[in-house]
Amino acid sequence: MLVYTFGFLLILVALWILAIATGWGLPYFLIADGLNWLRVNPWESIVVAGVLLLLGLLLFLRPRASTDHSFRTSSKNGDVRISQDALQEIIARSAKSLQGVVQVKSSLRQREAGLEIIVMCQFEQGVLIPQVSGEILTKVKEDVELYTGIIVAEVKVLVRNLEKVRSVRVR
DSSP: OHHHHHHHHHHHHHHHHHHHHTTOHHHHHHHHHHHHHHHHOHHHHHHHHHHHHHHHHHHHHSOOOOOOOEEEEEETTEEEEEEHHHHHHHHHHHHHTSTTEEEEEEEEEEOSSSEEEEEEEEEOTTOOHHHHHHHHHHHHHHHHHHHHOOOEEEEEEEEEEEOOOOOOOOO
């Protein structure tokens, strides 16, 4: 969030400089008046400088989000990490093995109770959606737990669309 704020401030500064460069006097006068205010009000200037310094330090010192998209499972010999891509491949193969499933994408979230899986599917036309969705829920949960050892807390299915029936023209 702080990075977006910093980016927004950079955009504003760039627009401000562009306005001054194109001859608009108001931004220049606002800067001059602001600098004069800072010189005349030393205590307020110290507070503003302190806040800006703290915000700058927060950008550098805050813990970085891990870019490691993997999930941990334990075995008797130690920990095993499985990449998000490998898990998504297992989910896709598991769901596509069912009759009527055309396309599969998934997203994963680590929860305290286990892995939350959201499966986004495209079905063939004429498929019984509740039946196939139930089969996906069961099969994906079983396969992920079987192949990886990761506990699956919940599987959700989102049916994105149905494959359109293609008309065949006969000449």
